[in-house]
Amino acid sequence: xxxxxxxxxxxxxxxxxxxxxxxxxxxxxxxxxxxxxxxxxxxxxxxxxxxxxxxxxxxxxxxxxxxxxxxxxxxxxxxxxxxxxxxxxxxxxxxxxxxxxxxxxxxxxxxxxxxxxxxxxxxxxxxxxxxxxxxxxxxxxxxxxxxxxxxxxxxxxxxxxxxxxxxxxxxxxxxxxxxxxxxxxxxxxxxxxxxxxxxxxxxxxxxxxxxxxxxxxxxxxxxxxxxxxxxxxxxxxxxxxxxxxxxxxxxxxxxxxxxxxxxxxxxxxxxxxxxxxxxxxxxxxxxxxxxxxxxxxxxxxxx
Amino acid sequence: xxxxxxxxxxxxxxxxxxxxxxxxxxxxxxxxxxxxxxxxxxxxxxxxxxxxxxxxxxxxxxxxxxxxxxxxxxxxxxxxxxxxxxxxxxxxxxxxxxxxxxxxxxxxxxxxxxxxxxxxxxxxxxxxxxxxxxxxxxxxxxxxxxxxxxxxxxxxxxxxxxxxxxxxxxxxxxxxxxxxxxxxxxxxxxxxxxxxxxxxxxxxxxxxxxxxxxxxxxxxxxxxxxxxxxxxxxxxxxxxxxxx
Numbered sequence: 001x002x003x004x005x006x007x008x009x010x011x012x013x014x015x016x017x018x019x020x021x022x023x024x025x026x027x028x029x030x031x032x033x034x035x036x037x038x039x040x041x042x043x044x045x046x047x048x049x050x051x052x053x054x055x056x057x058x059x060x061x062x063x064x065x066x067x068x069x070x071x072x073x074x075x076x077x078x079x080x081x082x083x084x085x086x087x088x089x090x091x092x093x094x095x096x097x098x099x100x101x102x103x104x105x106x107x108x109x110x111x112x113x114x115x116x117x118x119x120x121x122x123x124x125x126x127x128x129x130x131x132x133x134x135x136x137x138x139x140x141x142x143x144x145x146x147x148x149x150x151x152x153x154x155x156x157x158x159x160x161x162x163x164x165x166x167x168x169x170x171x172x173x174x175x176x177x178x179x180x181x182x183x184x185x186x187x188x189x190x191x192x193x194x195x196x197x198x199x200x201x202x203x204x205x206x207x208x209x210x211x212x213x214x215x216x217x218x219x220x221x222x223x224x225x226x227x228x229x230x231x232x233x234x235x236x237x238x239x240x241x242x243x244x245x246x247x248x249x250x251x252x253x254x255x256x257x258x259x260x261x262x263x264x265x266x267x268x269x270x271x272x273x274x275x276x277x278x279x280x281x282x283x284x285x286x287x288x289x290x291x292x293x294x295x296x297x298x299x300x301x302x303x
Numbered sequence: 304x305x306x307x308x309x310x311x312x313x314x315x316x317x318x319x320x321x322x323x324x325x326x327x328x329x330x331x332x333x334x335x336x337x338x339x340x341x342x343x344x345x346x347x348x349x350x351x352x353x354x355x356x357x358x359x360x361x362x363x364x365x366x367x368x369x370x371x372x373x374x375x376x377x378x379x380x381x382x383x384x385x386x387x388x389x390x391x392x393x394x395x396x397x398x399x400x401x402x403x404x405x406x407x408x409x410x411x412x413x414x415x416x417x418x419x420x421x422x423x424x425x426x427x428x429x430x431x432x433x434x435x436x437x438x439x440x441x442x443x444x445x446x447x448x449x450x451x452x453x454x455x456x457x458x459x460x461x462x463x464x465x466x467x468x469x470x471x472x473x474x475x476x477x478x479x480x481x482x483x484x485x486x487x488x489x490x491x492x493x494x495x496x497x498x499x500x501x502x503x504x505x506x507x508x509x510x511x512x513x514x515x516x517x518x519x520x521x522x523x524x525x526x527x528x529x530x531x532x533x534x535x536x537x538x539x540x541x542x543x544x545x546x547x
Contacts, residue, residue: 022519029517029535033304045520053523053530058511060521062349069513074520074530208511218348270514271343271350273389274306 002287003294004280006040008239008262009162009187011096011123013040016252016295017280020243020266021046021100021126021166022071026085030269031092034277043098043190043264044081044089046128047116049108051077061199061208066218066245067267068197070211073102078112086119096123100166106154109141114158125161126241127151130168130193142168142193145180152184162187164241167232169221170196174228175235182236189232190241190264192225218267219245226258233259233300247275249282256295257302304391304516305332311384312362314377318444320369321412322378323356326386330358335395336420337487337507337539340365341515343387347373350389352515352534354487354507356415356445357422363390366415366444392515393538396420396505401429402482406504408471408496410436410488414445416507420485421452432481433457434474436492440465472499494547506545507538 004015019030021043027036036042054074061068075081078101089097099116103109113125129142129151141147148165155163165181167174169192178189194215199208207213225244232240242260246252247268255263268275283295292298309328317323333355340363341350351373357364369378380386396416401424407417414435424431436459437443443465449456457474458466467474471488472495484504486496493506510533513521517535524531526544531537 023514025518025520029304033306053525054520057522057524059523060349060511060513060519062347065348067349067513069519069521071520071523074523267348270519271348272306273304273514273516273518 002284002292003296004283004287006261006296008241009124011162013262014038015040015280015283016256016260016262017276017283018043018098018241018262018264019269019276020264021128023266023269026089027093028088030273033273036093037095038280039093039095039276040262041095041098041123042089042093043100043126044085045075046073046100046102047075047078047081047112048073048102048104049078049112051075051080056210058208058210059214061214063197063199063216063218063220065220066216067270068199068209068214068216069194070209070214072211078115082115082119086121090121097121098124098126098164100126100128102128106150109151110154110158113155113163117159117161122161124164124188125155125159126164126166126190127155128166128193130166142177143171145176148177149180149184152181152186156185164188164190166190166193168193169224169228169244175231178232178236182238186238188239188241189236190243191232192221192228192244195221195224217245219247221245222251226255229255229260230258230302233303249279249286252279252283253286253290253292253298256298257300259300259303261299304389305329306387306389309363309386309388311380311382311386313382314380316378317366319442321366321442321444322369323364323366324377324380326363326365326388327361328363328388330360330363330390332391333358333363334391336398336423337396337416338391338393339515339538341389341392342377344373344376346376349513350515351377352392352512354416355419357419366412368412389515393534394536396485396507396539398423398427400483400503403429404480404482405429405431406478406481406484407431407433408484408486408488409434410471410492411438411442413486413488413492413507416487417485418445418448421449421454425452425454430454432478434459434471434478436471436488438462470495472496475499497542497545497547504542505539506542508533508540509538
């Protein structure tokens with residue numbers, strides 16, 4: 001009998017598989033087709049202080065082994081998420097969830113995190129300082145060690161739950177940013193968010209996406225994500241949630257060997273709504289095949 | 304929504320760049336005309352959303368236009384090849400509001416979802432009239448299939464090479480009274496139909512989608528009733544909620 005349990009900042013997950021923010025909504029679409037309680041946890045749709053429509057459409061472009069999105073943090077705002085979305089999700093999902101918070105100023109991050117911290121069903125707060133879609137927004141916080149430090153510090157000052165900083169890969173040195181978050185008191189690091197990318201339509205000769213550029217995700221970015229998880233594991237002493245193109249149980253195991261304690265699945269949910277379920281079912285089989293007894297023992301095993 | 308493996312029964316060209324494919328498999332997830340399927344294709348990451356033209360207990364018929372590499376690949380699929388589909392996506396048309404004499408208005412590749420709608424309207428005792436608009440005569444398809452259902456069909460072509468010369472709205476005066484309308488087609492046609500019609504109606508929208516089942520917020524449309532996902536809360540929106 002293999003053991004798929006992992007412990008993340010004191011929170012024991014039945015398995016390390018977590019759907020990534022923005023690819024799972026608040027879970028209802030998936031609750032219709034399978035029992036989402038099999039998931040290790042759920043990283044909820046990115047939340048901001050005010051409601052947001054997001055970017056103009058088209059927001060989606062296809063790529064080889066991936067896609068670009070520029071949804072732009074469409075969400076009903078922190079108040080509605082606390083009063084409507086989380087209670088609705090609690091009817092379907094009985095385990096602690098990961099709240100995902102974005103903001104456009106240090107104060108906004110602190111405001112939303114302080115509010116979400118009081119929600120019982122939230123186990124971890126994931127702070128997105130990396131969304132590449134919003135002009136003058138999250139991007140700038142995640143691209144400088146100084147501002148990443150400031151956001152972390154401000155959020156930690158008003159919260160009691162574990163805070164994971166979600167990093168942008170669009171930086172010169174990911175290690176420096178991760179280190180700054182750790183020094184400011186972060187309990188963990190989530191990485192990577194999407195890579196900034198674009199596509200041009202050959203017929204119209206214009207960018208496919210209305211916002212011109214967007215975040216590139218999918219299997220194509222897996223090696224980049226893996227490399228960054230590996231580098232950050234060498235740099236910090238706090239747990240890592242690894243993500244970026246994870247599409248199979250083998251990817252989960254590889255991500256854990258690089259240094260991840262838990263793993264998020266993003267783009268795969270959009271092309272196969274059963275992706276997380278399949279990965280969770282596949283995991284014990286692959287573990288047996290690879291003679292892995294305890295998944296937890298794998299973390300950072302390649303270093 | 305259901306995911307399943309479907310087998311190509313036939314896949315034939317019916318007009319310039321337009322193909323009709325019949326797929327066999329589980330159709331139990333389809334609950335209304337105007338819903339769509341999302342098709343996984345080898346070598347492409349995202350699925351292709353295509354409206355359902357017709358369906359019965361065992362088969363789904365889709366009519367699609369080759370507009371890019373994905374639909375190009377689809378056009379080359381042979382019978383017996385297998386496809387991974389998500390089926391029963393979107394809200395579809397609501398036939399309960401049709402009244403006795405609904406009008407169906409289709410433009411180009413927006414025509415297909417109106418076919419099963421027409422059958423269901425007839426089955427409930429309504430008498431639909433149909434306007435189908437195309438650019439030119441060799442792009443015309445489906446007109447005969449509608450006629451075979453026993454409904455009156457008005458065909459328009461922009462260049463006048465067949466039927467009434469002009470746009471679908473140019474056929475409106477010939478139709479006479481109608482109780483309600485249903486439409487699917489390109490955005491400029493939608494705006495013309497919106498302004499030219501006297502009754503309420505339903506519009507089936509098209510948008511670039513990520514997932515096709517409401518998870519990614521890639522296809523959001525702003526309406527008078529708030530943000531709607533074209534894939535999940537749509538593709539059908541009612542006239543009164545649309546903001547141009």
